[in-house]
Amino acid sequence: MNADRLQTIDGLMANIERLARELPGSNPIPTCPGWTVDDLVNHLAIVLSRMQVRIETNADPEPNTMPSEPPIGMPTYEWLARTYRDLKETLLAHDMDDPAWNWTGENQRVSWYLRRLAHELAIHLVDLDAASPTPSRPEALGIDPLLAADGLDELITVFLPSRARSAPQLVDPPRLLSFIPTDEVGRPWSIELDQQGLRAVDPVGSPDATVKGTSIELYLFGWNRPTTGLSITGDTATVQAFSAIPR
Secondary structure, X not given: OOHHHHHHHHHHHHHHHHHHHHOOOOOEOOOOOOOEHHHHHHHHHHHHHHHHHHHHHOOOOOHHHOOOOOOOOOOHHHHHHHHHHHXXXXXXXXXOOOEOOOOOOOOOEHHHHXXXXXXXXXXXXXXXXXXXXXXXXXXXXXXXXXXXXXXXXHHHHHHXXXXXXXXXXXXXXXXXXXXXXXXXXXXXXXXXXXXXXEEEOOOOOOOOEEEEEOHHHHHHHHXXXXXXOOEEEEOHHHHHHHHHOOO
């Protein structure tokens, strides 16, 4: 078990549970149009419960076999807290190399879920905090540059490539988009967008567009969350094609 990553996850989850209890369930989530606090908390509980089943069974459960709402009379925040406790027990009971189905078709191991869980929680913590009267900076929520740099890596190399394959036509001809961190934590990334999808590549020539910012700013931008301090230059259509891939 990656103790450091689990400690990070515990911290993120503690902040989610705190906000879920404090905020009115009907508060809208500005970063998730059409969702309320209750909707987001319910979504997280569903995602975590499916993670647990996939780890325990090494298979994707049939949707109609999984709960889609809390037990009658249980607040959504209590349901989320319970699903997290159950998932954590499952994670602790497995080795990171144990087989566990995931939807990418690659790296079918428990370790994949430990990383995915960290970023599922981090991004939705930002969303939940956005429903507060006075939203906090990501650093105050436990999202530090190291977590953000890892999250951008996971987004570019794991999450988006599989999503882009099922997206409508992206761009033609291919375009190159570069991400340049302005701190010393993250690493530069170049991705190619074309009709087949998205992939990380070694930069060849000048990019069609470039996004510069801190690791945290790039992480939030990559997930289509609002941020400030970015410098975006080059071809607007390239940036728009990247942002249009379903998250």
